Amino acid sequence: MLDIQSHVSLKSYNTFGIDAKARYWVEIDTDEQLRTLFQLTEFLMAPKLILGGGSNLLFTRDFEGLVIKMSIQGIRIVREDASHVFIKAGAGVNWHQLVLFCVQNGYAGIENLSLIPGTVGAAPMQNIGAYGVEIEQVFDHLEAVDIRTGETRIFNHAECRFGYRESVFKHEAKGQYIISNVTFRLNKNPVFHIDYGAIRETLATMGITEEKLSIKAISDAVIRIRRSKLPNPAEIGNAGSFFKNPEISKDQFETLKTAYPALPGFPTGDLTMKVPAGWLIEQCGWKGKHIGNAGVHAKQALVLVNHGGATGSEILNIAYKVQQSVEDKFGIRLNPEVNII
Structure with missing residues (x-):
């Protein structure tokens, strides 16, 4: 049985906490419900938005269509x-x-x-x-x-x-x-990946030696790192990393490295380098800065936050300003990782 509702607030269904509304809303718990939904001709032509945890969305307006909340478990x-x-x-x-x-x-x-x-x-x-x-x-x-x-x-x-x-x-x-x-x-036979970010250092502080290394130890280390750097959406609205880490040519990277010796980079192919977007944003002075109720997180510049009551448009505005300043300073265009509605 499908329970299609109208004019439903999406505030509790997106981690930015934006109070947008769905013209129509339905929650799907089974594959059969999903198939039944698409037999309803009145919704065939309606715009549709598929919603999971709402952790990668920025609503800048109400959604004038059908929001489908996917809740299939198992x-x-x-x-x-x-x-x-x-x-x-x-x-x-x-x-x-x-x-x-x-x-x-x-x-x-x-x-x-x-x-x-x-x-x-x-x-x-x-x-x-x-x-x-x-x-x-x-x-x-x-x-x-x-x-x-x-x-x-x-x-x-x-x-x-x-x-x-x-x-x-x-x-x-x-x-x-x-x-x-x-x-x-x-x-069944793990291959450990610990040479990224602060995993190796965190394992050391946890007293985990090579002999004690396990997938649980790595999971625990990652959880510790993420909790130390990233804000809890239940406490402050955010969608995690707002921008993708840009990939640039090795030639551009070497040119920038001359001007900015501390510029970090990681090879992604024979001719490209991945540069941390958070580092670029921080160098532009955005870390911890806010405009009204929207801002950049004080501990991780890659995360945009809703300090309370911000609209999606206000968060998008600060995202545009961040993009422009990074492009002006480094000649690199940041692309959003978050889906903007």
Whole structure:
């Protein structure tokens, strides 16, 4: 049974805490409900917004269409072999809860992605990643419902066309499918990734030696790092990293390095370097600054925050100003990681 409501506030469904409204709203708990929804002709042509945890959205206006809150649950092992365990999770499963399930059962591969906000369904759309690991490294396939036909389609790894915080669902297939379930391929024999960010140093402060290293230790270290640097959305509205880390040519990087010797960079290919957006923003003097009720977080310049009562337009305004100052100073254009509505 579908319970379609109208004029629903989205304030508690987005981590920025923006009080936008949905013209229509429905919560989906099963695949069957999703298929039923697309048999309702009155909503076929309506604009649709798929909502997971609301942790990667900035509402600058009300949504004059149908908001579909994906709440399909369930985590189960569907098969395994000598080296891998294949785990299927519903689109509405909290991402961190899936990580904890895998860590507790000794299934390796996503421990570096601990405490990332959001849901399983949004993870492949964004190809979420942190500390040297991205979803595409453990992704097997997903099931998605075609909005036009109501039919289920399976997308394999190649068909998802993963890139840095990118997938086919943000481009050619945008607005055409709703992800209902995702299957991941976890490792029985872990490969540890600890040479990113402050993981190695944090493990040392925790008293974790190479002999004691485990996926739980890495998960605990990542959780400690994220809690020390990133604000809790329950306390201050934010959507985590607002901008992507830009990739620039090695030639441009070397030129900038001459002018700014402290400029950090990480090779991403033969001819490109990834530069931390937070460092660029901080060098432009934005860290801890605010305009009205919108601002840049005092501990992490990559995070824009709602100090209370800010509108989406106010947060977007400060984002534009940050973009412009970084481009003026470094000649680098920052692109949002957050989806702007």
